[in-house]
Amino acid sequence: MVEKMEKKLIKLALEARKKSYAPYSNFLVGAALLCKNGEIYTGCNIENAAFTPTNCAERTAIFKAVSEGNTQFDKIAIVGGKKDAQSLDYCTPCGVCRQVMTEFVDVDNFQIILAKNENEYKVYSLNELFPLNFGPKDL
């Protein structure tokens, strides 16, 4: 049976989460971004002693894709939670990541998969999580 793309992305996000560098918050996040051409980019959060340079998992994945010439995205899976958590709760993208997504996607069709694990997940459009967004269409 062909594995559902959602499950594949969640699995990859969980793998990416293992690479999280989060010594200050101990909140580990992983993301897996599916591009329209089928390529997948993963990312983790990367913290910094000066705090503000911290980059979220979602933006790490998006910036990796854009820097490789991929700017057309279909969906992203996100998993996150404390390092020592027995199970994960849903982790929603921060406002900065929602704004960065808005730059590149069709807000009505881009899917954000929030997952606890491969079997428990919820799917939202970016517009549902970030209504009245300001993006390229507004300039």
Ligand code: THU
């Ligand atoms: N973080 C993410 O990477 N993505 C999210 O969706 C929420 C927050 C990171 C930033 C920081 O390293 C840690 O989680 C705690 O805020």
